[in-house]
Amino acid sequence: MTLFNYIILGIIYFIGSSTSFTFGVGYYTLYRSVFSGLITGFALGNPAAGLMAGALTNILFIDFSSTGGSLKGDPCMAGILSAMAAIKFDIMPAAAISLSFPISMIGLVLWRYRLSINSIFIKNLKRTIDKDPEKAISINNIYLPQLLLLAISIVLVSATSWFLYRFGSMVLGRFPEMEIVLNTTGIMLIILSSSSAILWFKYKYNIIMFSVAYLVAVYFHFDPYLVLIVIMLLSAQKRKTMDMEKYVSPRIGKKEIIRSWMVWMNFTHSCYSFEMMQGVAFSHSMIPVLKKLYKGKKDRKDDAIKRHLEFFNTEPNVGSSIHGYIIQMEDRMIDDRQISGPMISDHKKGLMGAVAGMGDFTTQTVIAPITILGMIYGVVTDEISMFVFSTLVMIGTVMFLSLKGFFDGFYYGEEGVLRRVNLPNEIKIFKYSHKIFVVLLGLVAGESIYTILSATGIGALTGGSAALLLLFIIFNYILRKGIELKLLVLSIYILNIIFLIIR
């Protein structure tokens, strides 16, 4: 590993954890282990190994959700480190996972302090806003926080990966048999996290559905495309067309709305702070609209920008109908004396909470986990086209939903917002989404375990993989009894090391 390598890993981490400049999809792609592993693989000259390590790492984070800003771990960091370990030490991917997973927890530190650190930029923004609001916002929402994040990322990841490299070289150099122990630990971690992920949704037959899917994967190796066709058939439905009056504005058209959408999608979280959450980004996204509305009236435009600079937090993609609706209100305010700034603010605040709940449900518990499972499924079954397809579905869904939210909110106002909020009830596949998740997870777990075991060259592969199902059931039982996940992870590590010493 050269210094250049370390810096590149830092930049990969920055791109993933920044979530900016990527139209809102970075958080669901580049931030996830499967992608950060792949890119690390490219950087270190072995994309295939990086992708496999990243995909298997991602199973540990399959029920990852950011609601509340507190995370179970850092998928991006874990993906980078696993890929690096798999490539540089030339060890089996499951061994790379268990070696890097505990070390990747350091990434949590960044998330923990990022929201506090960004308050500096809020203060700076408040200080400079009166001179030139547009400039103040773009400097404090984009450049300064992103530069700081880049610097922190490079330092943090270089240090962490350097430590992993030294530590791994030492341990694996002195005790080569450690690889087998780490491999077993990795397999157990994957089994444990899948057993825990099925508890995400309460349903009596979860474990049975999971087990059947697991065994089917191990014994028959379904073509992932067959599974895809089933999911497609389940989701096929005709959408009702809108039968609502369209709002027409002489001032605001598609162009302004798309510009506003682009700003929002790229910079929602670039200055994410406890003080304002996405408030700066909201104000930033209104600039293209306000510029058009108050052309030649600089004072009124600046006042409006400042008016929007307040606490705001919602689910950024599904919640975008709020933006459309607020743009409509801003536009109507030009002619309608009944609408006032405080009234717009009240609507914004009233909507953000309600929409956030269903939005988080939609993206973080349905769209993201299912498409990411599709990606991992493609990788472990060696169907790269399936990986690419799932990625495209994810990117397409996020971008379509968010842009459509802007349009629906603007053109159909209250009706548009209500329709968006009703989305999970309207789309048929949402009703089965939990079951699809459990079955897919079973298939992915089965294929993953099979792939890992075949890399170790164990005879009687199928029987061995099938027998491991017992471990899933045991873990699931223990977790349901209320034993903490953390405790189980720790005991897996300790047990495996004890076994090594005894031997």
Add this chain to the structure above:
Amino acid sequence: MREIILARIDDRLLHGQVVVKWIPHLEADVVIIVDDELDNNPFLKKVTLTAAPKTIDIKVTSVDNFSECFKNVKGRILLIAKIPQVFENLINQGVEIKRIVLGGMGSGDNRKNLYRNIHVSTEEMASLIKLADTAEVDIQIIPDDKPRNILKI
């Protein structure tokens, strides 16, 4: 059985944290949102009710109509309001609230930062201290967080 298992203070009312984290964690059957403004705004009320998960009973009520609404529900109940004064009012009405958590109070309106995303004004702080006499008042944004008692901050 009718029991208030938790009362939460959050500007955003029925927010993602409540839907994704608190409701499953508490195994709540009913969520009652106590907010005069929301109760008086038919559009926002409809959005809130439509957006709510279908697996749980959601009620929106004003402070004055609370007892009426409370009579008609059963099971484990989660209360949500924007400001602590609402719960103070309910306790004065004789409602039994044992535990209150602060989940999110945005900046602005003469509020000062108390802890992370919790900002309070002087009146709100006074009300919280009063509430702490009869109930356990903690800052706990999501169930995974460690509760921090309001009196110890």
